[in-house]
Amino acid sequence: MPLHVKVYATLRPVVGGRSVELPLEEGATVRDLVDCMVARWPELEVMMIEDGEVSRRVHVFVDGRSARHLPDGAETVLLEGQEIAVSPAVAGG
Amino acid sequence: MRLDRFGETIAHVDLAARTWKMKPAPEEWVRKYVGARGLGVRYVLENGAGVDPLSPENVLCFLNGPLSGSEANMSGRWACVTKSPLTGTVTDSHQGGWTAARLRWAGFDGLIFEGAAQTPTYVLVQDGQLSFHDASDVWGLGIHETVRILKERHGGKDVSVNAIGPAGEKLSRFAAWVNEDDRAFGRGGTGAVGGVKKLKAIVIVAGHRKSEVSDPEAWKQVRRETLDMIRDEANITSPKKGGLSVYGTNVITNITNRIGALGTRNSQSTSFGERAEAISGETVVETILTGNPTCHACPVACKKEVEVKDGPWKGLKMESVEYEPAWSLGSNCENDDLGSIAKLIDQCNDLGLDPIELGNVLSAYMEATERGWVKGEGLAWGDAEGMVRMTDALALREGDGDLLAEGAARAAAGLGHPEIAMAVKGQAVPAYDPRGMKGMGLGYATSNRGACHLRGYVAAAELGVVPIEADPLEWKGKGALLKTFQDLHAFGDSMDLCKFSAFAEGADEYAKQYAVALGRAVSADEVMLAGERVYNLERYYNNLAGFGSGSDTLPDRFLEEPSDAGGSKGHVCELGPMLDEYYAERGWEEGVVPEAKLAQLQIP
Numbered sequence A: 001m002p003l004h005v006k007v008y009a010t011l012r013p014v015v016g017g018r019s020v021e022l023p024l025e026e027g028a029t030v031r032d033l034v035d036c037m038v039a040r041w042p043e044l045e046v047m048m049i050e051d052g053e054v055s056r057r058v059h060v061f062v063d064g065r066s067a068r069h070l071p072d073g074a075e076t077v078l079l080e081g082q083e084i085a086v087s088p089a090v091a092g093g
Numbered sequence B: 001m002r003l004d005r006f007g008e009t010i011a012h013v014d015l016a017a018r019t020w021k022m023k024p025a026p027e028e029w030v031r032k033y034v035g036a037r038g039l040g041v042r043y044v045l046e047n048g049a050g051v052d053p054l055s056p057e058n059v060l061c062f063l064n065g066p067l068s069g070s071e072a073n074m075s076g077r078w079a080c081v082t083k084s085p086l087t088g089t090v091t092d093s094h095q096g097g098w099t100a101a102r103l104r105w106a107g108f109d110g111l112i113f114e115g116a117a118q119t120p121t122y123v124l125v126q127d128g129q130l131s132f133h134d135a136s137d138v139w140g141l142g143i144h145e146t147v148r149i150l151k152e153r154h155g156g157k158d159v160s161v162n163a164i165g166p167a168g169e170k171l172s173r174f175a176a177w178v179n180e181d182d183r184a185f186g187r188g189g190t191g192a193v194g195g196v197k198k199l200k201a202i203v204i205v206a207g208h209r210k211s212e213v214s215d216p217e218a219w220k221q222v223r224r225e226t227l228d229m230i231r232d233e234a235n236i237t238s239p240k241k242g243g244l245s246v247y248g249t250n251v252i253t254n255i256t257n258r259i260g261a262l263g264t265r266n267s268q269s270t271s272f273g274e275r276a277e278a279i280s281g282e283t284v285v286e287t288i289l290t291g292n293p294t295c296h297a298c299p300v301a302c303k304k305e306v307e308v309k310d311g312p313w314k315g316l317k318m319e320s321v322e323y324e325p326a327w328s329l330g331s332n333c334e335n336d337d338l339g340s341i342a343k344l345i346d347q348c349n350d351l352g353l354d355p356i357e358l359g360n361v362l363s364a365y366m367e368a369t370e371r372g373w374v375k376g377e378g379l380a381w382g383d384a385e386g387m388v389r390m391t392d393a394l395a396l397r398e399g400d401g402d403l404l405a406e407g408a409a410r411a412a413a414g415l416g417h418p419e420i421a422m423a424v425k426g427q428a429v430p431a432y433d434p435r436g437m438k439g440m441g442l443g444y445a446t447s448n449r450g451a452c453h454l455r456g457y458v459a460a461a462e463l464g465v466v467p468i469e470a471d472p473l474e475w476k477g478k479g480a481l482l483k484t485f486q487d488l489h490a491f492g493d494s495m496d497l498c499k500f501s502a503f504a505e506g507a508d509e510y511a512k513q514y515a516v517a518l519g520r521a522v523s524a525d526e527v528m529l530a531g532e533r534v535y536n537l538e539r540y541y542n543n544l545a546g547f548g549s550g551s552d553t554l555p556d557r558f559l560e561e562p563s564d565a566g567g568s569k570g571h572v573c574e575l576g577p578m579l580d581e582y583y584a585e586r587g588w589e590e591g592v593v594p595e596a597k598l599a600q601l602q603i604p
């Protein structure tokens, strides 16, 4: 299933836009999404992966909830119709 | 400028008598309350908690901290501390830019204004001297014009002008002081205290600027270490790489919108949907950015200078489009016109108004209009040109602007519907909806200066950027978390370092910088204890001023009307249990500091 993903902040200049289409399989997880992005834009690895896990420096929001606060964390399965957004962990203001 | 002699050069200025005296701060106060915010609160307490904030008897303190104007990273800040005409609490507000540094370089650690001048006055500080000048030619002028005239008059170069605008002169309860044209002591209505005193401006001409410390090598070392930490914080503070540096504070609009914490239409909704993109930091950078100004000694450069490209305000050049006003004057008023937001912020900088309170008073007025509670035309959601017109009217107290100049809480009460003011202790809320970020809600309720995001920036944990991470929708544990942030910031504000330093540094780094600068060894625990002391001192003042049980609360909307959109959908803010946790952590009884706690912290 092609997944439509919004991207924010410093991810935008890397992916070259406000959103990306990712070719993910049915049943793909947050972790798969991160791996898919890193495969396509290897420079994202420093931000997105830490010690082999999804880094705490990045948020994958599934319907407005950061996956790290969802019960299955990085193993959360992505479903069609959900709003997915990826952002570096940032604050200020 | 010997950093270890901080506190010795504080000018006490009697505006009525047009005299001044240099008096060192009591050594014990500097040791206990550090400087800037903490020291200012101690002076305000000394003046009595019962004083009418809009009387000449209120004291207006402008104070540096021991690090202000030194070579320490992010140290270009000073505090304005007084009793707030908006809240009746003690209030402190902080400006960036170069004014703090220039004050230090002119030979002063602080300026404390007492009484009121008979006629409009400005003071000039230079070479350790202070003089009084007639301000009648700039009284009534906007801040931009005042700054231009006074800078030119006093040499132009290395001059800072900190001024009030027409809103301060007309005693708007949320009037601000603004320096460098666009850096404000925004919150609490400090500008109105200047208006009562007929003090239009403070002109500062810089002099000698090099800090002297007893161990210059250690000083260099600690600055190098903290600079490395700022550079290494790749997501946020790293110059030209981190989100705060590249997009400014407005980098988080899309995120808070997504999680359901971007209040919309006077917080009737928790998300601005797809329209948030139009007011986000990303859109600012992609469409209208012209520069990235910074403050004294700051490599982050988070300020965003813009030029409006089209529409009624085409050609307007201003700084800075920040997250708070993008929210307060944007989604909060259902306004997605970025050009008008830049215009409204610039109006605040020129008229001397707090943009957070302005956005809230306008959104309450818009809700009242929608519900048919306004006699006459009122103001429609998203009517950007109407907002600009009403802002001018408000600063000059014309028509309904006269009521709106009193701030959201008093304006809503005046319209017969206090429930539509999103305010705590009389001060309007900032840009994090408490239903979507519950720790921020607790922070608004317990802030010592009325609703505020900067007393304890729990957002850093709720947005997952510091090692102590917290789910924004969980209420448990927020009491202890908030206390930690409040105490750390109370110390940082007393040093006075930019709050954003806390994204890269912590109590250890604050302790090291303090120790080397002042030649007085302190531990991270002592830093946190000093912060706790400042926080309790403020609370003690507020207790004396009549705030106690029941004062720490939130508007019913956040407690009873569930979030309608974004990740927080269906949530309210569970303030009650969070407050219990928080009071237990603080050792307070229903918001009141007990005698035993005062004694333990050696207050006052």
Ligand code: SF4
Pocket: B074, B075, B076, B096, B097, B293, B294, B295, B298, B299, B300, B301, B302, B303, B498, B499, B500
């Ligand atoms: S981070 Fe921004 S506000 Fe803070 S000192 Fe630097 S430029 Fe100024």
